[in-house]
Amino acid sequence: MKRQLDWLTPLIMAVLAAGSLQGASLTLDQVLARMEQQGDTLRSLEADLTQRKWTDILQEFDQGESGRFQFLKASGEVYLRKDIQRPQPNFLVIRKGEVIFYQPAIKQAQRHQLGENKDKAEFLLLGFGTSREALQEAYRIALLGEEEVDGRHTYVVELTPRSERVSAFFSKIVLWIDSQLWVPIQQKLVEPTEDYLLVGFRNVRLNPKLSPQDFELKIPKDVKVVGSG
Numbered sequence: 001m002k003r004q005l006d007w008l009t010p011l012i013m014a015v016l017a018a019g020s021l022q023g024a025s026l027t028l029d030q031v032l033a034r035m036e037q038q039g040d041t042l043r044s045l046e047a048d049l050t051q052r053k054w055t056d057i058l059q060e061f062d063q064g065e066s067g068r069f070q071f072l073k074a075s076g077e078v079y080l081r082k083d084i085q086r087p088q089p090n091f092l093v094i095r096k097g098e099v100i101f102y103q104p105a106i107k108q109a110q111r112h113q114l115g116e117n118k119d120k121a122e123f124l125l126l127g128f129g130t131s132r133e134a135l136q137e138a139y140r141i142a143l144l145g146e147e148e149v150d151g152r153h154t155y156v157v158e159l160t161p162r163s164e165r166v167s168a169f170f171s172k173i174v175l176w177i178d179s180q181l182w183v184p185i186q187q188k189l190v191e192p193t194e195d196y197l198l199v200g201f202r203n204v205r206l207n208p209k210l211s212p213q214d215f216e217l218k219i220p221k222d223v224k225v226v227g228s229g
Contacts, residue, residue: 028143031133031155031177038182039129044072044210045183047201049082056194063087069201071125072210079215080125096214103216109219111227126159127175127184138162144174149186150202153179168192181206 026034052064054178067084080094091102094114102109126135135141139159147154152178161167169191176186181204219225 025146026155026179028141028157031143031157032135032141034182035127035130035177036132037188038206039131041207042129042183043074043207044070045112045128045204045206046070046208046210047204049084050200050202052198054196054198056196061198061215070210070214072212072215073129074212077212078125078211079212081215083144091217093215093217100219102219102223104223107218107220107223109223109225111225126173126187127157127177135159139173149176149177149200152185154185155179178204 001130008084047069049069049080050064050066052061065084066086067082068198070081072079077096082092084090089104089210093100097114099114100111101107105194119140139161142158144156144158157175157177159173159175161170170189172190174188177183183204185201187199188196191200
């Protein structure tokens with residue numbers, strides 16, 4: 001009997017050790033490495049989206065919005081689409097260096113070239129396939145800890161812009177990185193005034209079948225288009 005126990009002891013210890021490693025917290029470098037590994041295979045994404053704006057002077061959120069979020073990387077281009085359905089439908093598309101914001105209620109669409117505002121306009125893509133080198137070059141990065149968001153375990157990563165131009169838009173950005181998907185399921189974009197936008201991604205689908213045509217807005221002829229095309 002003792003020999004059997006002696007034989008089993010190393011196996012039991014190995015199993016216990018493996019279990020403790022699986023439940024162990026990761027370092028910042030490990031989190032960034034797993035995000036980058038996921039990013040290497042991430043070509044497209046779909047998710048349900050919610051967003052709420054916090055106004056610091058009032059100490060309250062607005063009523064919030066909900067809809068759908070999509071993005072695609074294809075042929076060296078990045079495409080982004082945000083369709084808000086409630087409470088007031090509006091549509092935002094970024095493609096080929098241009099942003100279009102369409103508001104059906106007032107029959108108006110704004111069209112602008114991104115130019116130097118590209119960093120601000122594509123903030124929602126942070127953490128979705130962004131390389132570790134690019135993140136570290138643009139931001140000072142800190143791991144704030146671990147939190148549960150809607151029942152999912154996340155690592156909380158804080159990004160502080162190195163560029164004065166970007167920090168004029170956002171003084172810091174916080175990402176809640178899902179520890180299974182390795183993409184953000186929540187973002188907090190903090191302005192210099194301490195107002196912030198809290199964005200949530202739910203029912204995330206990685207690499208759904210999308211094409212550039214899915215990012216074309218069909219704008220009715222009676223809609224007024226303003227801005228530079």
